[in-house]
Structures are given as structure tokens and as C-alpha cells.
Amino acid sequence: MNTQATITAISTEYDGESGKHLVKVVGTGFTTKTIGVEMFIDGMAQKIKTSTKTLLTFEIVEVKSYKLKNIKIYLQEGVPKGMSVVDNAKLELTPQFLGLVPDPSCSL
Secondary structure (H helix, E strand, O other), X not given: OXXXXXXXXXXXXXXXXXXXXXXXXXXXXXXXXXXXXXXXXXXXXXXEEXXXXXXXXXXXXXXXXXXXXOEEEEEOOEEEEOHHHHHHXXXXXXOOOOOOOOOOOOXX
8 A cells, every 4th residue: 555655865864873773764755653653674573663754764673784774664654655765775884982981890
């Protein structure tokens, strides 16, 4: 089943506040409810964070590689139009340095 929702862009970003990588899907006609909104990367389910009429934000939960492939997006109404944008995207997760924690048992 197809829906009237259309994807126009997709990108990744790192959220320094939460320490999580995100995938942002831009488009039109999305629902404002997160129920029934799903993303799979290489068959692994990701977490929907927010949904507006023009933006879906997913939190990366688990992936097989830093290069994101085989991305599938489903809405409650079906598969959105514009999946070619997703299929042709070359998305990668950029490793992030979070900091060092000193070990109190070590001495110099």
C-alpha cells in the first residue's frame, strides 16, 4: 500500500546531548503520531524519536556497519513515496570521541 507521504531528503547527525546518532527524514505528508512509523537498517529496527508533518527523526539503536545500507521506512499508511531518495543516499555514521575517564587505581 502506498501513502501520500513523500520523502525528499535523508541525512545523519550526531546528537551530542544524548550521545546518539540520528537519521532525519525530510518530506511532506507525514503523520504527527509515532505509532506505526518504522525504520529498518539491514533488517535491524531503529527507534522513532519524533514525527511531524515534514520531519521524521530516528535514533540509531543498532547497525551492522557505520555505512548505512538497505534502509526501509514504513508508515502506518504504507510505504512513503520517494524511497529512491533513501535508496540512493550514501549515509555513514561518524565515530565520536566522548572523552576519557581516569582510572583511580592507576598512578603515575
